[in-house]
Amino acid sequence: MSKHHASPQNIKVAVDTAILRIKDGVMHVLLIQMKKAPFQGMWAMPGGLLEDDEKCLLAASRILTTQTGLTDVFLEQLATFDDIDRDPAGRVMSVAYVALLPDQEIKLHTTDKYSDVRWFPVKKLPSLAYDHKQIIKEAMERVAGKIQYTNIVWSLLPREFTLTELQQVYEIILGKTLDKRNFRKRIEDLQLIKPTGKTRSGMAHRPAALYQFKHRKLEYVQVM
Amino acid sequence: MSKHHASPQNIKVAVDTAILRIKDGVMHVLLIQMKKAPFQGMWAMPGGLLEDDEKCLLAASRILTTQTGLTDVFLEQLATFDDIDRDPAGRVMSVAYVALLPDQEIKLHTTDKYSDVRWFPVKKLPSLAYDHKQIIKEAMERVAGKIQYTNIVWSLLPREFTLTELQQVYEIILGKTLDKRNFRKRIEDLQLIKPTGKTRSGMAHRPAALYQFKHRKLEYVQVM
DNA sequence: ACAAAAGTGTTGTTACTACACCCATGG
Protein backbone atom coordinates (compact mmCIF):
# COMPACT_ATOMS: atom_id res chain seq x y z
CA MET A 1 0.00 0.00 0.00
CA SER A 2 2.88 2.31 0.65
CA LYS A 3 1.01 5.05 2.48
CA HIS A 4 3.02 7.95 3.77
CA HIS A 5 3.30 9.02 7.33
CA ALA A 6 4.53 12.32 8.64
CA SER A 7 7.55 10.83 10.46
CA PRO A 8 10.44 10.03 8.11
CA GLN A 9 11.83 6.52 8.05
CA ASN A 10 15.32 5.86 9.20
CA ILE A 11 15.87 2.59 7.38
CA LYS A 12 18.56 1.99 4.79
CA VAL A 13 18.40 -0.53 1.98
CA ALA A 14 21.38 -2.53 0.75
CA VAL A 15 21.67 -5.10 -2.00
CA ASP A 16 23.90 -8.14 -1.53
CA THR A 17 24.63 -10.77 -4.13
CA ALA A 18 25.45 -14.40 -3.50
CA ILE A 19 27.71 -15.15 -6.47
CA LEU A 20 27.85 -18.91 -6.83
CA ARG A 21 29.85 -21.16 -9.07
CA ILE A 22 31.09 -24.71 -9.16
CA LYS A 23 34.86 -25.08 -8.92
CA ASP A 24 36.97 -28.14 -8.18
CA GLY A 25 33.84 -30.22 -7.81
CA VAL A 26 32.18 -28.17 -5.09
CA MET A 27 30.00 -25.08 -4.94
CA HIS A 28 31.90 -21.88 -4.21
CA VAL A 29 30.73 -18.42 -3.25
CA LEU A 30 32.54 -15.17 -3.97
CA LEU A 31 33.42 -13.27 -0.81
CA ILE A 32 35.18 -10.00 -0.18
CA GLN A 33 37.23 -9.16 2.85
CA MET A 34 36.16 -6.03 4.66
CA LYS A 35 38.46 -3.16 5.45
CA LYS A 36 36.45 -1.16 7.96
CA ALA A 37 35.21 -1.73 11.47
CA PRO A 38 33.17 -3.28 12.91
CA PHE A 39 33.72 -6.19 10.55
CA GLN A 40 37.33 -5.46 9.66
CA GLY A 41 39.09 -8.55 8.34
CA MET A 42 35.88 -10.53 8.14
CA TRP A 43 34.41 -11.80 4.91
CA ALA A 44 31.09 -10.91 3.34
CA MET A 45 29.20 -11.11 0.10
CA PRO A 46 29.77 -8.15 -2.17
CA GLY A 47 27.06 -5.56 -1.92
CA GLY A 48 26.32 -2.00 -1.07
CA LEU A 49 23.68 0.58 -0.45
CA LEU A 50 21.05 1.00 -3.07
CA GLU A 51 21.11 4.24 -5.06
CA ASP A 52 17.97 6.36 -5.02
CA ASP A 53 17.22 5.87 -8.71
CA GLU A 54 18.47 2.30 -9.02
CA LYS A 55 16.41 -0.87 -9.11
CA CYS A 56 17.64 -3.62 -6.81
CA LEU A 57 18.17 -5.98 -9.74
CA LEU A 58 20.33 -3.39 -11.43
CA ALA A 59 22.36 -2.87 -8.26
CA ALA A 60 22.90 -6.62 -8.00
CA SER A 61 23.97 -6.69 -11.61
CA ARG A 62 26.35 -3.79 -11.04
CA ILE A 63 27.89 -5.57 -8.05
CA LEU A 64 28.34 -8.69 -10.11
CA THR A 65 29.99 -6.89 -12.98
CA THR A 66 32.26 -4.91 -10.68
CA GLN A 67 33.63 -8.08 -9.10
CA THR A 68 33.72 -10.47 -12.01
CA GLY A 69 33.43 -8.46 -15.23
CA LEU A 70 30.58 -10.77 -16.26
CA THR A 71 27.21 -9.52 -17.42
CA ASP A 72 25.07 -12.13 -19.11
CA VAL A 73 24.52 -14.54 -16.23
CA PHE A 74 21.63 -15.90 -14.21
CA LEU A 75 20.58 -13.42 -11.54
CA GLU A 76 17.40 -13.42 -9.48
CA GLN A 77 16.07 -12.03 -6.24
CA LEU A 78 16.40 -14.36 -3.28
CA ALA A 79 14.70 -12.63 -0.36
CA THR A 80 14.90 -9.60 1.86
CA PHE A 81 16.66 -9.90 5.18
CA ASP A 82 15.74 -7.38 7.80
CA ASP A 83 16.64 -8.48 11.29
CA ILE A 84 16.73 -5.29 13.32
CA ASP A 85 20.30 -5.72 14.47
CA ARG A 86 21.79 -7.49 11.46
CA ASP A 87 23.98 -4.44 10.92
CA PRO A 88 25.53 -2.97 14.07
CA ALA A 89 25.76 0.42 12.34
CA GLY A 90 21.99 0.87 12.23
CA ARG A 91 18.86 -0.39 10.55
CA VAL A 92 19.96 -1.65 7.15
CA MET A 93 17.88 -4.23 5.39
CA SER A 94 19.35 -6.31 2.61
CA VAL A 95 17.62 -7.33 -0.58
CA ALA A 96 19.65 -10.41 -1.46
CA TYR A 97 20.20 -11.79 -4.96
CA VAL A 98 21.65 -15.03 -6.29
CA ALA A 99 23.95 -15.16 -9.29
CA LEU A 100 25.05 -18.41 -10.92
CA LEU A 101 28.17 -18.52 -13.06
CA PRO A 102 29.61 -21.19 -15.33
CA ASP A 103 32.84 -22.89 -14.34
CA GLN A 104 35.31 -20.86 -16.35
CA GLU A 105 38.31 -18.63 -15.80
CA ILE A 106 37.11 -15.52 -14.01
CA LYS A 107 39.39 -12.56 -13.40
CA LEU A 108 38.44 -11.17 -10.01
CA HIS A 109 38.46 -7.40 -9.78
CA THR A 110 39.74 -6.25 -6.44
CA THR A 111 38.68 -2.73 -5.65
CA ASP A 112 40.23 -0.55 -2.97
CA LYS A 113 36.99 -0.87 -1.02
CA TYR A 114 38.01 -4.38 -0.04
CA SER A 115 41.27 -5.86 1.11
CA ASP A 116 40.73 -9.13 -0.73
CA VAL A 117 38.32 -11.09 -2.98
CA ARG A 118 38.21 -14.86 -3.12
CA TRP A 119 36.16 -17.94 -3.85
CA PHE A 120 35.23 -20.05 -0.82
CA PRO A 121 33.62 -23.49 -0.80
CA VAL A 122 30.15 -22.99 0.66
CA LYS A 123 30.81 -25.82 3.05
CA LYS A 124 33.98 -24.22 4.38
CA LEU A 125 33.04 -20.63 4.93
CA PRO A 126 35.20 -18.28 6.99
CA SER A 127 33.66 -16.14 9.68
CA LEU A 128 31.10 -13.96 7.91
CA ALA A 129 29.86 -10.45 8.59
CA TYR A 130 26.20 -9.58 9.08
CA ASP A 131 23.72 -12.42 8.51
CA HIS A 132 25.54 -13.51 5.38
CA LYS A 133 25.96 -17.07 6.53
CA GLN A 134 22.19 -17.41 6.64
CA ILE A 135 21.75 -15.71 3.27
CA ILE A 136 24.22 -18.08 1.62
CA LYS A 137 22.43 -21.02 3.18
CA GLU A 138 19.11 -19.88 1.74
CA ALA A 139 20.74 -19.22 -1.62
CA MET A 140 21.96 -22.81 -1.71
CA GLU A 141 18.53 -24.12 -0.80
CA ARG A 142 17.03 -22.05 -3.59
CA VAL A 143 19.47 -23.46 -6.14
CA ALA A 144 19.02 -27.04 -4.95
CA GLY A 145 15.27 -26.68 -5.18
CA LYS A 146 15.17 -24.86 -8.46
CA ILE A 147 17.56 -27.19 -10.28
CA GLN A 148 14.94 -29.90 -9.86
CA TYR A 149 11.95 -28.19 -11.44
CA THR A 150 13.57 -25.71 -13.84
CA ASN A 151 16.38 -25.68 -16.39
CA ILE A 152 18.64 -23.28 -14.43
CA VAL A 153 21.46 -25.75 -14.63
CA TRP A 154 22.37 -24.04 -17.89
CA SER A 155 23.60 -21.09 -15.85
CA LEU A 156 26.28 -23.20 -14.19
CA LEU A 157 27.65 -24.64 -17.42
CA PRO A 158 29.63 -23.14 -20.29
CA ARG A 159 27.92 -22.82 -23.66
CA GLU A 160 29.21 -26.27 -24.68
CA PHE A 161 29.50 -29.12 -22.24
CA THR A 162 29.57 -32.89 -22.02
CA LEU A 163 26.84 -35.04 -20.52
CA THR A 164 29.17 -36.03 -17.72
CA GLU A 165 29.75 -32.39 -16.84
CA LEU A 166 26.00 -31.84 -16.80
CA GLN A 167 25.54 -34.83 -14.53
CA GLN A 168 28.27 -33.63 -12.19
CA VAL A 169 26.48 -30.33 -11.65
CA TYR A 170 23.41 -32.22 -10.50
CA GLU A 171 25.44 -34.52 -8.32
CA ILE A 172 27.24 -31.62 -6.64
CA ILE A 173 24.12 -29.60 -5.98
CA LEU A 174 21.92 -32.49 -4.89
CA GLY A 175 24.74 -34.06 -2.92
CA LYS A 176 24.25 -37.55 -4.25
CA THR A 177 25.50 -39.69 -7.10
CA LEU A 178 23.26 -40.47 -10.04
CA ASP A 179 23.18 -43.44 -12.37
CA LYS A 180 24.80 -42.49 -15.66
CA ARG A 181 22.43 -44.35 -17.96
CA ASN A 182 19.27 -43.31 -16.16
CA PHE A 183 20.46 -39.72 -16.04
CA ARG A 184 21.11 -39.63 -19.77
CA LYS A 185 17.74 -41.16 -20.54
CA ARG A 186 16.06 -38.53 -18.41
CA ILE A 187 17.93 -35.67 -20.05
CA GLU A 188 17.16 -36.99 -23.51
CA ASP A 189 13.45 -37.17 -22.71
CA LEU A 190 13.42 -33.57 -21.53
CA GLN A 191 14.79 -32.30 -24.84
CA LEU A 192 16.45 -29.30 -23.27
CA ILE A 193 19.79 -29.80 -24.97
CA LYS A 194 21.05 -30.66 -28.42
CA PRO A 195 24.39 -32.03 -29.66
CA THR A 196 26.72 -29.50 -31.26
CA GLY A 197 28.40 -32.17 -33.38
CA LYS A 198 31.76 -31.35 -31.82
CA THR A 199 33.67 -33.47 -29.36
CA ARG A 200 36.09 -32.70 -26.58
CA SER A 201 39.32 -34.57 -27.25
CA GLY A 202 42.86 -34.26 -25.92
CA MET A 203 42.29 -36.40 -22.87
CA ALA A 204 43.50 -39.93 -22.36
CA HIS A 205 40.14 -41.45 -23.14
CA ARG A 206 37.43 -41.49 -25.72
CA PRO A 207 36.35 -37.95 -26.69
CA ALA A 208 33.00 -36.83 -25.27
CA ALA A 209 30.28 -35.35 -27.42
CA LEU A 210 29.52 -31.71 -26.71
CA TYR A 211 26.02 -30.41 -26.16
CA GLN A 212 24.37 -27.03 -25.74
CA PHE A 213 21.10 -25.85 -24.26
CA LYS A 214 18.36 -25.07 -26.73
CA HIS A 215 17.31 -22.11 -24.58
CA ARG A 216 19.48 -20.25 -22.09
CA LYS A 217 16.67 -18.75 -20.10
CA LEU A 218 14.52 -19.93 -17.20
CA GLU A 219 11.95 -22.57 -18.05
CA TYR A 220 9.89 -24.80 -15.81
CA VAL A 221 10.37 -28.53 -16.32
CA GLN A 222 10.33 -31.40 -13.87
CA VAL A 223 13.91 -32.62 -14.12
CA MET A 224 14.23 -34.97 -11.17
CA MET B 1 27.16 -5.83 2.35
CA SER B 2 25.43 -2.79 3.75
CA LYS B 3 28.32 -0.36 3.56
CA HIS B 4 27.55 3.22 4.34
CA HIS B 5 28.00 6.13 2.06
CA ALA B 6 28.01 9.80 2.96
CA SER B 7 24.89 10.63 0.92
CA PRO B 8 21.68 9.67 2.72
CA GLN B 9 19.20 7.42 0.97
CA ASN B 10 15.81 8.71 0.02
CA ILE B 11 14.05 5.36 -0.27
CA LYS B 12 11.06 4.33 1.79
CA VAL B 13 10.08 0.78 2.66
CA ALA B 14 6.52 -0.46 2.85
CA VAL B 15 5.11 -3.86 3.70
CA ASP B 16 2.07 -5.18 1.82
CA THR B 17 0.27 -8.41 2.55
CA ALA B 18 -1.63 -10.55 0.08
CA ILE B 19 -4.30 -12.05 2.31
CA LEU B 20 -5.70 -15.07 0.51
CA ARG B 21 -8.55 -17.39 1.27
CA ILE B 22 -10.88 -19.74 -0.55
CA LYS B 23 -14.52 -18.66 -0.57
CA ASP B 24 -17.42 -19.88 -2.72
CA GLY B 25 -15.09 -22.26 -4.52
CA VAL B 26 -12.56 -19.71 -5.74
CA MET B 27 -9.51 -17.99 -4.30
CA HIS B 28 -10.17 -14.54 -2.92
CA VAL B 29 -7.86 -11.74 -1.87
CA LEU B 30 -8.58 -9.09 0.72
CA LEU B 31 -8.46 -5.57 -0.71
CA ILE B 32 -8.99 -2.15 0.80
CA GLN B 33 -10.32 0.85 -1.02
CA MET B 34 -8.12 3.89 -0.85
CA LYS B 35 -9.27 7.25 0.33
CA LYS B 36 -6.47 9.53 -0.80
CA ALA B 37 -5.11 10.66 -4.15
CA PRO B 38 -3.53 9.64 -6.40
CA PHE B 39 -5.24 6.26 -6.04
CA GLN B 40 -8.49 7.51 -4.53
CA GLY B 41 -11.29 5.01 -5.01
CA MET B 42 -8.93 2.33 -6.28
CA TRP B 43 -8.29 -0.92 -4.50
CA ALA B 44 -5.07 -2.21 -3.03
CA MET B 45 -3.67 -4.80 -0.67
CA PRO B 46 -3.50 -3.65 2.93
CA GLY B 47 -0.08 -2.42 3.92
CA GLY B 48 1.86 0.52 5.12
CA LEU B 49 5.25 1.97 5.81
CA LEU B 50 7.59 -0.03 7.94
CA GLU B 51 8.36 1.33 11.38
CA ASP B 52 12.00 1.94 12.23
CA ASP B 53 12.16 -0.73 14.90
CA GLU B 54 9.80 -3.22 13.30
CA LYS B 55 10.69 -6.35 11.37
CA CYS B 56 8.88 -6.75 8.06
CA LEU B 57 7.31 -10.01 9.18
CA LEU B 58 5.94 -8.28 12.25
CA ALA B 59 4.55 -5.46 10.14
CA ALA B 60 2.84 -7.99 7.88
CA SER B 61 1.42 -9.73 10.92
CA ARG B 62 0.19 -6.41 12.31
CA ILE B 63 -1.53 -5.58 9.01
CA LEU B 64 -3.18 -8.98 8.98
CA THR B 65 -4.45 -8.69 12.52
CA THR B 66 -5.70 -5.15 11.97
CA GLN B 67 -7.85 -6.20 9.03
CA THR B 68 -9.02 -9.64 10.08
CA GLY B 69 -8.45 -9.99 13.80
CA LEU B 70 -6.63 -13.27 13.08
CA THR B 71 -3.20 -14.07 14.40
CA ASP B 72 -2.23 -17.70 14.13
CA VAL B 73 -2.16 -18.12 10.34
CA PHE B 74 0.34 -18.95 7.62
CA LEU B 75 2.41 -15.90 6.73
CA GLU B 76 5.61 -15.78 4.72
CA GLN B 77 7.66 -13.35 2.71
CA LEU B 78 6.92 -13.34 -1.00
CA ALA B 79 9.39 -10.93 -2.59
CA THR B 80 10.43 -7.32 -2.69
CA PHE B 81 9.01 -5.11 -5.41
CA ASP B 82 10.97 -2.01 -6.23
CA ASP B 83 10.13 -0.59 -9.62
CA ILE B 84 11.29 3.00 -9.48
CA ASP B 85 7.90 4.47 -10.33
CA ARG B 86 5.63 1.91 -8.70
CA ASP B 87 4.52 4.63 -6.31
CA PRO B 88 3.87 8.04 -7.89
CA ALA B 89 4.55 9.71 -4.56
CA GLY B 90 8.24 8.77 -4.58
CA ARG B 91 10.60 5.86 -4.24
CA VAL B 92 8.80 3.36 -2.05
CA MET B 93 9.73 -0.29 -2.27
CA SER B 94 7.39 -2.95 -1.01
CA VAL B 95 8.34 -6.08 0.86
CA ALA B 96 5.35 -8.27 0.07
CA TYR B 97 4.01 -11.10 2.22
CA VAL B 98 1.45 -13.83 1.62
CA ALA B 99 -1.08 -14.87 4.25
CA LEU B 100 -3.34 -17.90 3.85
CA LEU B 101 -6.55 -18.17 5.84
CA PRO B 102 -9.02 -21.01 6.35
CA ASP B 103 -12.50 -20.69 4.88
CA GLN B 104 -14.38 -19.47 7.94
CA GLU B 105 -16.41 -16.47 9.04
CA ILE B 106 -14.09 -13.49 9.20
CA LYS B 107 -15.19 -10.15 10.60
CA LEU B 108 -13.47 -7.51 8.51
CA HIS B 109 -12.25 -4.49 10.45
CA THR B 110 -12.73 -1.33 8.47
CA THR B 111 -10.53 1.45 9.71
CA ASP B 112 -10.98 5.10 8.91
CA LYS B 113 -7.83 4.89 6.79
CA TYR B 114 -9.83 3.11 4.09
CA SER B 115 -13.24 3.70 2.64
CA ASP B 116 -13.99 -0.01 2.27
CA VAL B 117 -12.59 -3.52 2.78
CA ARG B 118 -13.71 -6.53 0.74
CA TRP B 119 -12.87 -9.95 -0.58
CA PHE B 120 -12.35 -10.15 -4.35
CA PRO B 121 -11.96 -13.28 -6.46
CA VAL B 122 -8.37 -13.20 -7.72
CA LYS B 123 -9.67 -13.81 -11.22
CA LYS B 124 -11.98 -10.81 -11.08
CA LEU B 125 -9.86 -8.07 -9.60
CA PRO B 126 -10.90 -4.44 -9.75
CA SER B 127 -8.47 -1.80 -10.92
CA LEU B 128 -5.57 -1.96 -8.49
CA ALA B 129 -3.18 0.69 -7.19
CA TYR B 130 0.60 0.43 -7.49
CA ASP B 131 1.93 -2.86 -8.88
CA HIS B 132 -0.47 -4.85 -6.72
CA LYS B 133 -1.89 -6.78 -9.62
CA GLN B 134 1.55 -8.21 -10.28
CA ILE B 135 2.16 -8.94 -6.60
CA ILE B 136 -1.11 -10.87 -6.32
CA LYS B 137 -0.21 -12.82 -9.45
CA GLU B 138 3.12 -13.83 -7.96
CA ALA B 139 1.44 -14.69 -4.67
CA MET B 140 -0.88 -17.06 -6.49
CA GLU B 141 2.03 -18.68 -8.31
CA ARG B 142 3.80 -19.17 -5.01
CA VAL B 143 0.78 -20.87 -3.47
CA ALA B 144 0.17 -23.07 -6.50
CA GLY B 145 3.79 -24.16 -6.49
CA LYS B 146 4.10 -24.67 -2.77
CA ILE B 147 0.93 -26.67 -2.36
CA GLN B 148 2.55 -29.35 -4.48
CA TYR B 149 5.73 -29.90 -2.52
CA THR B 150 4.74 -28.85 1.01
CA ASN B 151 1.84 -29.34 3.39
CA ILE B 152 0.71 -25.67 3.37
CA VAL B 153 -2.77 -26.75 2.41
CA TRP B 154 -3.44 -26.97 6.15
CA SER B 155 -3.40 -23.18 6.26
CA LEU B 156 -6.42 -22.98 3.95
CA LEU B 157 -8.53 -25.44 5.93
CA PRO B 158 -10.24 -25.26 9.31
CA ARG B 159 -8.95 -27.49 12.08
CA GLU B 160 -11.39 -30.25 11.11
CA PHE B 161 -12.29 -30.94 7.51
CA THR B 162 -13.54 -33.67 5.20
CA LEU B 163 -11.50 -35.36 2.51
CA THR B 164 -13.70 -33.78 -0.12
CA GLU B 165 -12.97 -30.33 1.26
CA LEU B 166 -9.27 -31.10 1.19
CA GLN B 167 -9.53 -32.26 -2.39
CA GLN B 168 -11.44 -29.14 -3.38
CA VAL B 169 -8.65 -26.91 -2.13
CA TYR B 170 -6.23 -28.68 -4.43
CA GLU B 171 -8.64 -28.54 -7.34
CA ILE B 172 -9.22 -24.82 -6.90
CA ILE B 173 -5.56 -23.93 -6.60
CA LEU B 174 -4.31 -26.24 -9.33
CA GLY B 175 -7.23 -25.39 -11.57
CA LYS B 176 -8.05 -28.96 -12.50
CA THR B 177 -10.23 -31.78 -11.24
CA LEU B 178 -8.68 -34.75 -9.47
CA ASP B 179 -9.79 -38.35 -9.26
CA LYS B 180 -11.38 -38.96 -5.88
CA ARG B 181 -10.01 -42.45 -5.30
CA ASN B 182 -6.49 -41.65 -6.45
CA PHE B 183 -6.47 -38.48 -4.40
CA ARG B 184 -7.48 -40.29 -1.24
CA LYS B 185 -4.89 -43.00 -1.79
CA ARG B 186 -2.21 -40.33 -2.19
CA ILE B 187 -3.27 -38.47 0.94
CA GLU B 188 -3.36 -41.66 2.95
CA ASP B 189 0.18 -42.57 1.84
CA LEU B 190 1.49 -39.16 2.90
CA GLN B 191 0.25 -39.63 6.46
CA LEU B 192 -0.20 -35.92 7.03
CA ILE B 193 -3.69 -36.17 8.44
CA LYS B 194 -5.55 -38.35 10.91
CA PRO B 195 -9.26 -38.99 11.48
CA THR B 196 -10.84 -37.21 14.41
CA GLY B 197 -13.52 -39.87 14.83
CA LYS B 198 -16.22 -37.28 14.30
CA THR B 199 -18.41 -36.88 11.26
CA ARG B 200 -20.15 -33.97 9.65
CA SER B 201 -23.86 -34.73 9.42
CA GLY B 202 -26.96 -32.64 8.83
CA MET B 203 -26.76 -32.71 5.08
CA ALA B 204 -28.99 -34.72 2.80
CA HIS B 205 -26.37 -37.35 2.20
CA ARG B 206 -24.11 -39.71 4.01
CA PRO B 207 -22.07 -37.95 6.74
CA ALA B 208 -18.41 -37.39 5.94
CA ALA B 209 -15.61 -38.36 8.30
CA LEU B 210 -13.67 -35.43 9.71
CA TYR B 211 -9.88 -35.27 9.67
CA GLN B 212 -7.21 -32.99 11.08
CA PHE B 213 -3.58 -32.34 10.22
CA LYS B 214 -1.02 -34.00 12.44
CA HIS B 215 1.17 -30.90 12.24
CA ARG B 216 0.03 -27.38 11.43
CA LYS B 217 3.38 -26.04 10.36
CA LEU B 218 5.34 -26.02 7.12
CA GLU B 219 6.81 -29.36 6.07
CA TYR B 220 8.28 -30.46 2.78
CA VAL B 221 6.56 -33.42 1.15
CA GLN B 222 5.95 -34.24 -2.49
CA VAL B 223 2.17 -34.13 -2.60
CA MET B 224 1.42 -34.14 -6.32
C1' DA C 1 -38.23 -43.64 -2.89
C1' DC C 2 -35.27 -40.27 -4.39
C1' DA C 3 -31.40 -37.12 -4.46
C1' DA C 4 -26.82 -36.21 -3.11
C1' DA C 5 -22.41 -36.79 -1.68
C1' DA C 6 -19.40 -40.50 0.89
C1' DG C 7 -16.78 -44.21 0.49
C1' DT C 8 -14.14 -48.04 -1.62
C1' DG C 9 -10.42 -51.87 -5.39
C1' DT C 10 -8.64 -53.53 -9.46
C1' DT C 11 -6.26 -53.55 -13.70
C1' DG C 12 -3.47 -51.83 -17.33
C1' DT C 13 0.15 -48.69 -18.39
C1' DT C 14 4.03 -45.96 -17.59
C1' DA C 15 7.97 -44.46 -15.29
C1' DC C 16 11.82 -45.66 -12.43
C1' DT C 17 15.58 -48.49 -10.74
C1' DA C 18 19.33 -51.45 -10.88
C1' DC C 19 22.94 -53.14 -13.29
C1' DA C 20 27.84 -54.47 -16.81
C1' DC C 21 30.26 -54.35 -20.81
C1' DC C 22 32.55 -52.48 -25.09
C1' DC C 23 34.59 -48.15 -27.26
C1' DA C 24 37.84 -44.53 -28.49
C1' DT C 25 41.58 -42.08 -27.25
C1' DG C 26 46.38 -40.58 -25.15
C1' DG C 27 50.35 -41.93 -23.14
Add this chain to the structure above:
DNA sequence: CCATGGGTGTAGTAACAACACTTTTGT
Protein backbone atom coordinates in the same frame (compact mmCIF):
# COMPACT_ATOMS: atom_id res chain seq x y z
C1' DC D 1 48.82 -52.45 -24.38
C1' DC D 2 47.15 -50.10 -20.55
C1' DA D 3 44.47 -46.64 -18.17
C1' DT D 4 40.67 -43.56 -18.43
C1' DG D 5 36.31 -41.92 -18.92
C1' DG D 6 32.52 -42.26 -22.92
C1' DG D 7 28.81 -44.50 -24.39
C1' DT D 8 24.87 -47.90 -24.59
C1' DG D 9 20.06 -51.67 -23.33
C1' DT D 10 17.13 -54.58 -20.67
C1' DA D 11 14.31 -56.57 -17.24
C1' DG D 12 12.05 -56.31 -12.93
C1' DT D 13 9.47 -53.29 -9.91
C1' DA D 14 6.88 -49.59 -8.23
C1' DA D 15 4.03 -45.72 -9.02
C1' DC D 16 0.25 -43.72 -11.48
C1' DA D 17 -4.05 -43.34 -14.18
C1' DA D 18 -8.44 -44.75 -15.42
C1' DC D 19 -12.64 -46.27 -14.08
C1' DA D 20 -18.25 -47.55 -11.46
C1' DC D 21 -20.90 -49.04 -8.01
C1' DT D 22 -22.70 -49.37 -3.11
C1' DT D 23 -23.64 -46.78 1.26
C1' DT D 24 -25.74 -43.51 4.26
C1' DT D 25 -28.26 -39.80 5.18
C1' DG D 26 -32.20 -35.95 4.72
C1' DT D 27 -36.29 -34.72 2.60
